[in-house]
Amino acid sequence: MIQVRNLQKSFGSNKVLKGIDLSVEEGEVVVILGPSGSGKTTLLRCINFLEKADEGEIVIGSTQVNARHATKRQILDICRKTAMVFQSFNLFKNKTALENVAEGPVIVQKVEKQKALEYGRELLKNVGLSDKYDAYPSELSGGQQQRVGIARALALHPEVILFDEPTSALDPELVGEVLGVIKKIAKKGITMIIVTHEMSFAQDVANRVVFMDEGVIVEQGTPQEIFLDAKEERTKQFLKRITPEYTYQI
Amino acid sequence: MAILQTGLRVNLRYATGINMYKFDYSFFLHELWVAVTYIPLTLKLSMIPMVFGLVFGTLLAILRIQKVPVLNTLIKIYILIFRSMPMVLMILILYFSFMYGFDTIAELMHLKIRSGNVPPIILAYIILSIVSVAFMTESIRTALQSVQKGQVEAAHSIGMKTSAIYRRIIIPQALPVAIPILGNTFIGLTKGTALVYMIGVTDLITGVKIEANASYRYLEAYIAIAVIYWLLCIAIEQGIRLLSHRVNAVS
Numbered sequence: 447m448i449q450v451r452n453l454q455k456s457f458g459s460n461k462v463l464k465g466i467d468l469s470v471e472e473g474e475v476v477v478i479l480g481p482s483g484s485g486k487t488t489l490l491r492c493i494n495f496l497e498k499a500d501e502g503e504i505v506i507g508s509t510q511v512n513a514r515h516a517t518k519r520q521i522l523d524i525c526r527k528t529a530m531v532f533q534s535f536n537l538f539k540n541k542t543a544l545e546n547v548a549e550g551p552v553i554v555q556k557v558e559k560q561k562a563l564e565y566g567r568e569l570l571k572n573v574g575l576s577d578k579y580d581a582y583p584s585e586l587s588g589g590q591q592q593r594v595g596i597a598r599a600l601a602l603h604p605e606v607i608l609f610d611e612p613t614s615a616l617d618p619e620l621v622g623e624v625l626g627v628i629k630k631i632a633k634k635g636i637t638m639i640i641v642t643h644e645m646s647f648a649q650d651v652a653n654r655v656v657f658m659d660e661g662v663i664v665e666q667g668t669p670q671e672i673f674l675d676a677k678e679e680r681t682k683q684f685l686k687r688i689t690p691e692y693t694y695q696i
Numbered sequence: 697m698a699i700l701q702t703g704l705r706v707n708l709r710y711a712t713g714i715n716m717y718k719f720d721y722s723f724f725l726h727e728l729w730v731a732v733t734y735i736p737l738t739l740k741l742s743m744i745p746m747v748f749g750l751v752f753g754t755l756l757a758i759l760r761i762q763k764v765p766v767l768n769t770l771i772k773i774y775i776l777i778f779r780s781m782p783m784v785l786m787i788l789i790l791y792f793s794f795m796y797g798f799d800t801i802a803e804l805m806h807l808k809i810r811s812g813n814v815p816p817i818i819l820a821y822i823i824l825s826i827v828s829v830a831f832m833t834e835s836i837r838t839a840l841q842s843v844q845k846g847q848v849e850a851a852h853s854i855g856m857k858t859s860a861i862y863r864r865i866i867i868p869q870a871l872p873v874a875i876p877i878l879g880n881t882f883i884g885l886t887k888g889t890a891l892v893y894m895i896g897v898t899d900l901i902t903g904v905k906i907e908a909n910a911s912y913r914y915l916e917a918y919i920a921i922a923v924i925y926w927l928l929c930i931a932i933e934q935g936i937r938l939l940s941h942r943v944n945a946v947s
Contacts, residue, residue, distance in 0.1 A: 494852075494853055496852060528853070529854060530853040538850065539847065540869050549864070550854035553864060554856055602854055
């Protein structure tokens with residue numbers, strides 16, 4: 447379904463990804479964990495070519511691309527099969543919530559405008575924003591903006607949605623509403639790759655947890671396997687540092 | 697003889713210092729009226745290069761931002777040359793290189809036409825346009841680059857093509873930033889049109905001055921010209937303000 451093979455990426459002399467192999471099945475929810483600077487976000491950004499990897503292959507559905515020799519057409523293809531939810535929302539500032547959601551379908555997929563708007567309203571309603579169709583991003587709270595961002599991603603019917611720390615820029619009291627929406631769509635069988643620091647959410651939503659450190663995948667497995675029974679020393683240490691409460695809950 | 701006499705009269709007046717200069721209001725009004733008739737020409741001289749500047753400036757700015765190899769360097773050199781030189785020099789250098797270049801080419805092609813046959817006003821349009829494009833490119837580039845990177849990334853992530861991203865995301869968001877900057881450039885261009893007299897165009901300044909030659913009432917003439925430039929610049933500023941409000945209300 448989605449395959450990443452031997453993905454490598456350097457920024458200058460700093461090698462951020464040192465050969466990542468990852469495959470994600472259709473409908474699977476994969477959560478990537480790891481300390482900051484471990485390359486999680488870079489991995490996501492390389493998958494949809496916001497960063498161009500130096501080496502490696504990316505396969506999404508029927509599109510297979512060699513990062514080194516990717517053509518413009520192939521990159522566009524990959525972009526059109528993926529959608530991304532950003533840490534800083536990145537809603538189009540010059541467009542209303544509804545226009546943000548309808549932009550992709552109308553401009554990229556050439557859906558009829560009325561239909562796209564109608565579907566956009568439905569999606570916004572699903573993320574609890576039925577009263578904010580005509581609000582501009584500057585008029586929305588962070589949590590609301592991120593929910594629009596999720597609706598914008600959903601509107602494209604992508605083969606995979608990439609979540610890049612979707613709640614990291616939110617005030618604590620707004621995190622819940624966004625995680626709630628992500629959980630809801632996870633149940634619908636949409637393929638997702640999520641980078642997050644919300645451990646209990648990860649445990650809840652993930653089919654598989656991938657732990658990354660220093661540009662490599664250290665360990666992966668079901669949430670139980672990783673959170674309760676990690677094999678690797680680095681994984682254990684990370685979890686210990688970031689979720690002391692788990693040691694008490696068990 | 698007549699020249700000598702008037703010259704003497706003027707000299708005497710300044711020499712004695714007794715004869716106070718009397719501002720000639722009726723001549724001033726007359727000159728003001730003459731100046732008004734030159735407004736369309738001044739506007740044409742600033743607006744045509746402005747339009748060229750907007751179109752080609754946007755194009756060059758995008759080529760700069762996209763870092764198109766070779767072209768990017770050429771544009772950089774072009775801007776460097778034209779932005780770091782007094783406008784008078786630019787106009788003179790462009791004028792003479794055009795004249796000599798034109799004659800050489802015409803000779804090579806065995807054409808009868810010579811640079812002297814080209815109306816100076818056409819040259820003025822061309823030269824001011826070249827200058828305006830250089831100024832506009834940098835202003836427009838600044839405005840385009842003020843759009844946050846995340847906006848462009850989001851557009852890429854939903855699969856938009858670069859052309860669509862410019863059309864739908866970058867340019868609409870850059871407009872509110874661009875308008876005041878471009879407005880200032882436009883005012884600068886309008887004032888810059890005063891220099892076209894150097895290449896033989898009868899513009900606002902020369903046209904009004906000619907009338908004053910006979911009576912030596914230059915102060916009246918120059919103030920009349922200044923009033924027109926004031927009015928033009930105030931009008932442009934108001935226009936920009938209105939446009940700014942409009943654009944800000946939309947976005």
